[in-house]
Amino acid sequence: MLEDLKRQWRSGGMVIRLILVNAAVFLLLRLVDLPFWAVRREGPDILGWLWSTSNLRDLLHRPWTVVTYMFVHWDFLHLFFNLMLLWFMGRIFEDLLGGRRVLGNYLLGGLSGLALYVAGYNILPVFADLAPISTIHGASAAVMAVLVGIAAYRPDLEVHLLLFGAVRLKWVALVLVLIDLVSVRSSGNSGGHLAHIGGAIYGYAASMQLRKGNDWSLSFVNALDRLFSLVRRKKGPRMRVTRPAAARGRSDADYNQARRDDQARIDAILDKISRSGYDSLTKEEKATLFKAGGS
Numbered sequence: 001m002l003e004d005l006k007r008q009w010r011s012g013g014m015v016i017r018l019i020l021v022n023a024a025v026f027l028l029l030r031l032v033d034l035p036f037w038a039v040r041r042e043g044p045d046i047l048g049w050l051w052s053t054s055n056l057r058d059l060l061h062r063p064w065t066v067v068t069y070m071f072v073h074w075d076f077l078h079l080f081f082n083l084m085l086l087w088f089m090g091r092i093f094e095d096l097l098g099g100r101r102v103l104g105n106y107l108l109g110g111l112s113g114l115a116l117y118v119a120g121y122n123i124l125p126v127f128a129d130l131a132p133i134s135t136i137h138g139a140s141a142a143v144m145a146v147l148v149g150i151a152a153y154r155p156d157l158e159v160h161l162l163l164f165g166a167v168r169l170k171w172v173a174l175v176l177v178l179i180d181l182v183s184v185r186s187s188g189n190s191g192g193h194l195a196h197i198g199g200a201i202y203g204y205a206a207s208m209q210l211r212k213g214n215d216w217s218l219s220f221v222n223a224l225d226r227l228f229s230l231v232r233r234k235k236g237p238r239m240r241v242t243r244p245a246a247a248r249g250r251s252d253a254d255y256n257q258a259r260r261d262d263q264a265r266i267d268a269i270l271d272k273i274s275r276s277g278y279d280s281l282t283k284e285e286k287a288t289l290f291k292a293g294g295s
Contacts, residue, residue: 014099015090018106019083022139025050026073047074051137052114054121054191058133070110072137082139085147092159092169093150095289096273097210102146104217105206109145109199116198117141117191127190134191141199144180148173148203149217153210157273173200 008016029046036043052069053059059066073079094102117136121127150157151173158166177200184193206216269285281289 013091013094014102015086015094018090018103018139019086022071022073022079022083025071026076026079029072029074047072047137051135053133053135054118054127055133056118056122059118066111066114067107069114069137070106070139070142073139074137078138082143086139086143088159089143089147089150092154092157093146095286096150096154096270098218100221101215101217104219104221105145105149105203106139106142108206108217108220109149109202110139110142112145112202113141113195113198116201117195120194121191127194136191136195138192140192141195144176144196144199145203145206147176148200149207150203152204152207154273176200 005020009020029050032046033043049062050065050068050072052062052065073082090102093105114136121134151169155168155170157169159169159172161167161172177197180193180196180200184190184197186193209216265288269281269289272280272285
């Protein structure tokens with residue numbers, strides 16, 4: 001099983017990696033708490049150090065929670081539905097736009113959801129009355145950014161849903177966003193629904209900007225890569241960056257022409273998706289999209 005998980009981590013793509021991280025954190029939290037539950041003792045408050053909060057003072061004391069909260073689940077159903085939605089919509093996102101953009105949408109969508117959640121509880125009196133200090137955890141805002149992001153980028157792409165049949169992505173996203181807008185008045189999980197809306201706002205805005213040539217998600221992930229590379233460079237030998245093996249030995253003109261040809265193939269595949277849906281693609285066309293998105 002361990003070897004299978006390692007293989008999935010290496011070759012399964014970004015969506016699989018995000019699912020594995022969320023599942024691993026859930027299992028770790030539950031297994032650590034299990035022996036304390038068995039002897040009716042209170043265990044270490046690990047959850048309290050990983051989820052985030054609307055309290056600005058606590059947030060300043062635990063700044064890492066702006067990231068860790070979006071990987072933390074305590075209830076199995078909460079985890080299950082988030083990961084099911086991430087698997088279903090994330091694979092389409094990854095096939096069309098690449099795994100790095102999935103990661104960017106996930107992280108920035110989670111941050112956007114937390115920002116709206118914190119702002120709501122500290123600015124709007126209605127949320128302060130519901131719960132002066134509240135906590136938040138779960139991947140829902142991040143998953144909403146992925147879902148709305150791909151729906152805004154390819155709104156007429158059809159997916160097949162159980163009981164409903166073929167449905168366009170824009171209607172799936174719209175229904176889920178409307179559910180959050182209607183449910184935000186619920187005192188039980190107002191903060192959660194507010195965070196979902198924040199994630200959806202980022203997903204929509206990022207896709208609109210991507211259409212204009214401004215790639216927020218990929219730029220963010222690239223910036224993280226540069227930051228981590230800088231840290232690694234200080235700890236070890238400097239890395240040498242070279243042109244891809246396929247590009248070496250060619251002139252700049254030939255290399256640029258090859259890039260233009262590749263882009264033309266991608267545009268043709270995207271046009272086919274617009275006309276006939278994602279399911280009409282051949283295995284080779286899906287592989288071409290996946291390779292282009294990950295580059």
